[in-house]
Amino acid sequence: LAYNRSSVLSPLVGQLTNWVKVELGSLRGQYVSVKGKETGVYAxxxxxxxxxxxxxxxxxxxxxxxxxxxxxxxxxxxPPM
Structure with missing residues (x-):
């Protein structure tokens, strides 16, 4: 899947959020820190x-x-199962 990534500051929660554009549409994810590390991933x-x-x-x-x-x-x- 092709994507474009853009990080924006959310005015509602004041946290860094992340969105990507893929072939089917755009997705908003969130940054998740890795326990015990100084880094994280976008989920x-x-x-x-x-x-x-x-x-x-x-x-x-x-x-x-x-x-x-x-x-x-x-x-x-x-999503709910």
Whole structure:
């Protein structure tokens, strides 16, 4: 996936947040510190990689591509299961 990264200061929480633009749309992640280290990583949670295999015909079939989205998708938390 191709992406562009931009760090911005969030006016609501006053913390550094991160967004990337991928082929399917834009994602907002968050910076997560690594325990015991002076560094961290940007995490993007709950990013869809394929459509869910609903129905008996799709259960064992190859994954189907997910459709893109409009706007900025919040990827700072895992979606409900």
């Amino acid at each position: 993007y949670l709950g990013v869809p990689f394929a459509k869910p295999p609903l129905g008996p015909a799709l259960r064992l079939a190859a994954p189907q591509p997910v459709e893109g989205w409009e706007g900025l998708k919040d990827a700072t938390q895992q």
